[in-house]
Amino acid sequence: MMATKEKALLTERQALSSSGLRITSQRALILDIIGRGHEHLDADEIYRQARKKDPRLSLSTVYRNLQMLKKAGVIDELRFGESRHHYEIKSAVEHHHLVCLGCGKVVEFKCRLCPEMRKDVARKEGFDITGVEVTMTGYCAKCRQGRR
Numbered sequence: 525m526m527a528t529k530e531k532a533l534l535t536e537r538q539a540l541s542s543s544g545l546r547i548t549s550q551r552a553l554i555l556d557i558i559g560r561g562h563e564h565l566d567a568d569e570i571y572r573q574a575r576k577k578d579p580r581l582s583l584s585t586v587y588r589n590l591q592m593l594k595k596a597g598v599i600d601e602l603r604f605g606e607s608r609h610h611y612e613i614k615s616a617v618e619h620h621h622l623v624c625l626g627c628g629k630v631v632e633f634k635c636r637l638c639p640e641m642r643k644d645v646a647r648k649e650g651f652d653i654t655g656v657e658v659t660m661t662g663y664c665a666k667c668r669q670g671r672r
């Protein structure tokens with residue numbers, strides 16, 4: 525498990541260097557934090573964690589670097605219909621998100637039916653579909669208990 529994560533981290537560095545962006549220690553740090561997080565962290569959380577390692581970092585620097593990494597195609601910015609944006613390392617594997625309306629927890633899932641749906645819609649609408657994003661909202665097991 526650990527080894528896989530380390531390997532993934534290496535890939536992130538490679539993605540960064542092949543994107544043409546200069547690898548600064550700040551970018552590497554931000555990328556490491558995003559890559560390590562199982563949750564999809566928002567900018568504030570990334571900032572909070574990054575500050576522990578580099579107290580000189582400002583929130584605006586974190587924002588600026590996130591935008592650059594996004595533009596370079598190294599990370600994805602996700603919006604789940606609220607004001608906060610979440611970040612994740614751009615992954616080759618298509619996946620989707622479940623968002624808890626109670627605590628904001630984000631869970632990834634793979635969609636077995638999506639490739640079928642994609643083909644079907646592409647054929648019917650004459651679209652060249654380049655991406656599918658499914659977001660489901662609801663309440664996680666923990667929050668469901670609290671609502672009872």
Ligand SMILES: [Zn+2]
Nearest residue numbers: 624627664667
């Ligand atoms: Zn929840």
Ligand SMILES: [Zn+2]
Nearest residue numbers: 612619621632
């Ligand atoms: Zn994700």
